[in-house]
Structures are given as C-alpha cells and as structure tokens.
Amino acid sequence: MSSVESLVESIRREGEDRARKIINDARAEAERIIKEAEERAKRIAEERASIEIETIKRRLLDARKRQLMMDKIKIKDANFKRLREILVAKIMDVVKGRDKRWDYTKILYSLIKEAVVQIGENEVIISANRRDLDFIKSHIEEIEERLRSDIGGSIKLRVGDVVDIIGGVICRSVAGDKVHNATIDGRIEEVIRRLSVKIYRRLGMMSQNKFRSMIIELLRTVEGEVTVRDATGRELVIEAAEDIEVMVGEDIRIDVVCKEKSGRIMAVYTTLGMATMDKLDRFLASVGKLEKDWGVRVEKLVFIAFSGAQDDVARRMVDQGVYLIMREQLARLADKIGVELF
Amino acid sequence: MVIYLSIGVLIKLAMTEKEARERIEAAESEAKGIIERAREKAREILSEDNIEALKSQFVEKFKKELSASRELEEFEDEEMERLGLIDDRELREIAEALLEVILG
Numbered sequence: 001m002s003s004v005e006s007l008v009e010s011i012r013r014e015g016e017d018r019a020r021k022i023i024n025d026a027r028a029e030a031e032r033i034i035k036e037a038e039e040r041a042k043r044i045a046e047e048r049a050s051i052e053i054e055t056i057k058r059r060l061l062d063a064r065k066r067q068l069m070m071d072k073i074k075i076k077d078a079n080f081k082r083l084r085e086i087l088v089a090k091i092m093d094v095v096k097g098r099d100k101r102w103d104y105t106k107i108l109y110s111l112i113k114e115a116v117v118q119i120g121e122n123e124v125i126i127s128a129n130r131r132d133l134d135f136i137k138s139h140i141e142e143i144e145e146r147l148r149s150d151i152g153g154s155i156k157l158r159v160g161d162v163v164d165i166i167g168g169v170i171c172r173s174v175a176g177d178k179v180h181n182a183t184i185d186g187r188i189e190e191v192i193r194r195l196s197v198k199i200y201r202r203l204g205m206m207s208q209n210k211f212r213s214m215i216i217e218l219l220r221t222v223e224g225e226v227t228v229r230d231a232t233g234r235e236l237v238i239e240a241a242e243d244i245e246v247m248v249g250e251d252i253r254i255d256v257v258c259k260e261k262s263g264r265i266m267a268v269y270t271t272l273g274m275a276t277m278d279k280l281d282r283f284l285a286s287v288g289k290l291e292k293d294w295g296v297r298v299e300k301l302v303f304i305a306f307s308g309a310q311d312d313v314a315r316r317m318v319d320q321g322v323y324l325i326m327r328e329q330l331a332r333l334a335d336k337i338g339v340e341l342f
Numbered sequence: 343m344v345i346y347l348s349i350g351v352l353i354k355l356a357m358t359e360k361e362a363r364e365r366i367e368a369a370e371s372e373a374k375g376i377i378e379r380a381r382e383k384a385r386e387i388l389s390e391d392n393i394e395a396l397k398s399q400f401v402e403k404f405k406k407e408l409s410a411s412r413e414l415e416e417f418e419d420e421e422m423e424r425l426g427l428i429d430d431r432e433l434r435e436i437a438e439a440l441l442e443v444i445l446g
Contacts, residue, residue: 091445
C-alpha cells in the first residue's frame with residue numbers, strides 16, 4: 001500500500017472511529033437517561049404505593065382485629081351457653097332426684113320459706129312447675145306446719161298456676177301486689193351474673209395483658225418466701241419482689257422480670273395457651289438476650305402456662321431447669337400468697 | 343521535508359475527508375436521534391399513567407405477600423388460643439362449683 005493510500009485509509013478509519021464513538025456515546029447516554037427515568041419512576045411509584053400499602057395494611061389489620069374480637073365474643077358466648085346447659089343438666093339431676101348428694105325437697109322447702117318470708121303475709125299463692133306443684137299440693141299441710149314452726153304466725157298456702165320453670169316457686173300475695181321469685185332459674189341467672197368475673201378468670205377468658213397483670217399483682221403480693229411444687233413436682237421458692245419489669249418486644253418476650261429481695265433474678269413467661277416448644281425456645285432465647293444485654297445471671301426461670309403443657313415440653317423444661325406452673329399450681333400459689341385469683 | 347502530491351491525490355484526500363466528515367455528521371445526527379428517542383422514552387416512563395401502573399403493581403405485590411405472611415396470623419393471640427382450648431371437662435368443674443352456690 002502506497003503512502004497516499006495509507007493516508008486515505010487513515011482518514012477514513014478515523015472518521016469511522018469518531019462516528020462509531022459518537023453513536024456509542026449516544027447509546028450509553030440514552031441508556032443512562034432511560035435507567036435514570038426508570039429508577040425515578042420506581043422511586044415515585046414506591047413512595048405513592050407505600051402510602052397506599054400503609055392504608056391497606058392498617059385497614060386489613062383493623063378488620064382482622066375486629067374479626068378476632070367478634071370471634072372471641074362468639075366463643076365466649078358459646079362457652080357461657082354451654083356452661084349454662086351443663087349447669088341446667090346438673091340441676092335437673094338434682095330436681096329429678098338423680099343426684100343423690102342433694103335432697104331437692106329440702107331445697108324446695110327453703111325456697112318456699114324464703115318466698116313466704118319476703119311476701120310477709122299470712123296467705124300466699126304459690127306457683128311452680130307441674131312436678132313441684134303436685135308435690136306441694138300433696139304435702140301442703142306438712143309444709144304449712146313447718147313454715148308456722150320456722151317463721152311463726154299462721155301461714156296459709158294456696159296453690160297457684162303451673163309455670164314453665166326448672167324448679168323453685170313464684171309466690172304472690174292474695175291481693176297480687178307482692179310477688180317474689182324464688183325459682184332455680186332465677187338463681188342460676190343471678191349466680192352466673194354475680195360470679196361472671198370469677199367464671200371468666202377461672203376459664204382463662206381474659207386478654208394476655210390482663211393475665212400478665214394478674215401474675216404481676218400476685219408476685220408483688222408475695223411477702224417473705226412462698227414455696228410451691230411445680231407441675232413436674234420440683235419445689236419452687238418465690239421470694240418477695242424488690243423490682244418487677246415487663247420485657248415484651250419484637251425480639252424478646254419475658255412477661256415478668258422479677259428482682260427478688262435477695263438480689264436473685266427470676267424470669268417468668270406467662271401464656272394463657274399451652275406451653276409449646278416454640279414458646280419455650282422464645283423464652284430461653286429471651287433470657288439469653290437479657291443476660292447478655294444486662295450482664296446479669298437469671299437464676300430462676302418460670303413458665304406459667306394456663307392451659308397446660310405437653311409431656312415432651314414438660315420434660316424439656318426439667319432438662320433446662322425451667323419451672324412449669326399450670327392452672328392448678330397457680331391456684332395453689334395464689335392460695336399460699338393469700339390472693340383470690342380465680 | 344517537502345511532499346509533492348499530484349492534484350488527483352489531493353482530490354482523493356479531500357473527498358475522503360469529506361466522506362469522513364459526512365459520516366461523522368450522520369453519526370451526530372443519529373446520536374441526536376438516539377438521545378431524543380431516549381428522552382421521549384424517559385418522559386413516557388415518568389408519565390403519570392406509567393407511574394400509576396407501577397404503583398398498582400407494587401400494591402398488588404404487597405397484597406399477595408401480606409396474605410401469605412404471618413403478619414396477620416400474629417393476631418391469633420393467646421387469648422384466642424385459650425378460648426379454643428376450653429372443653430366440657432373444665433365447664434363441668436365450674437358448673438359443679440356453681441351448683442354448690444345455687445343450691446347450697
């Protein structure tokens with residue numbers, strides 16, 4: 001190739017190189033522009049989505065919470081309904097003489113006496129169910145005699161209407177201005193209403209927070225030392241508390257951290273549900289974290305499981321030195337401390 | 343050093359240079375087009391419609407993730423667990439205690 005041809009070739013190549021570079025630079029710039037736009041669009045969209053997502057999340061969680069609350073109310077109502085059914089069945093056994101521990105005629109008489117006393121007149125009209133009314137009719141003189149002897153004065157009973165009740169009587173004065181309900185049905189409702197808080201507690205129908213508060217109150221009340229056997233038969237000594245804290249967060253769950261007067265630290269996990277391996281793992285990990293973060297040694301680990309524990313969990317607790325307290329032991333502990341828990 | 347070039351060679355050189363310039367100009371023009379199209383595409387990407395579509399995709403993705411996640415299940419709290427564990431045996435124990443109160 002001559003020098004002229006080589007010069008021409010060089011000019012051509014240089015031109016091509018420059019042209020190629022211009023195109024390549026432009027392509028790179030185009031790519032950058034598009035990439036930047038995509039990133040910006042993504043940022044803006046994510047920002048807008050996050051506001052919507054937050055709203056959706058809140059709405060879903062609120063709906064879930066509401067649903068859960070409704071479900072809880074339904075289950076509680078169903079439990080109460082079932083309790084009432086069982087109670088009525090037991091009472092029917094008493095009323096019909098199938099439960100030999102009780103003498104219904106004595107109960108019926110005490111209800112009649114209560115009603116007669118409340119009416120406070122010499123002549124009283126008695127209404128009851130067919131069976132009780134027949135009994136009253138056939139023993140009326142005997143009952144009147146006993147009332148006269150128990151209350152004094154001259155008591156005259158008149159048999160009234162048959163009413164649809166489980167047992168007991170409804171008494172009224174002859175003038176009809178005084179009425180007293182001494183029915184078993186009324187008693188059932190009255191007792192269930194009066195004791196509903198206790199029934200709720202005894203069945204563990206309360207929030208986890210309420211349960212934790214109950215345990216904290218129980219531990220605060222300890223004076224000196226209280227000893228109780230845990231569910232595995234080991235002896236647990238609980239001392240009076242100097243300081244009590246709750247450590248419940250995303251990565252930690254110790255419902256009660258109790259610094260006892262002797263300076264020893266007791267960690268307590270409380271659950272209304274069953275003791276499970278998962279819960280135990282979480283408790284042990286939390287205790288490990290507490291010891292590391294605070295630089296302390298937790299000397300007593302207590303797991304309170306209202307609904308009990310499976311055998312393998314209980315065995316593991318023994319291996320890990322964790323005391324297991326279930327409802328029965330909790331009631332015993334409360335008794336020893338002198339607190340009416342259930 | 344003196345280089346002697348014939349007119350023919352000079353013309354050839356001039357033409358080659360012209361060709362090269364034209365190629366560069368064509369490349370510049372093409373480059374301008376490439377960037378213009380990229381800007382157009384960027385405008386499209388940043389358009390309200392596209393951002394809204396992207397946002398909807400994110401929201402949908404979140405909804406799917408949320409329904410599969412444990413976040414909602416965590417509300418299956420221990421009170422609920424307890425309520426589900428109450429059985430007739432426990433209710434009978436309480437009924438027995440209530441029987442004493444009612445008839446006692």
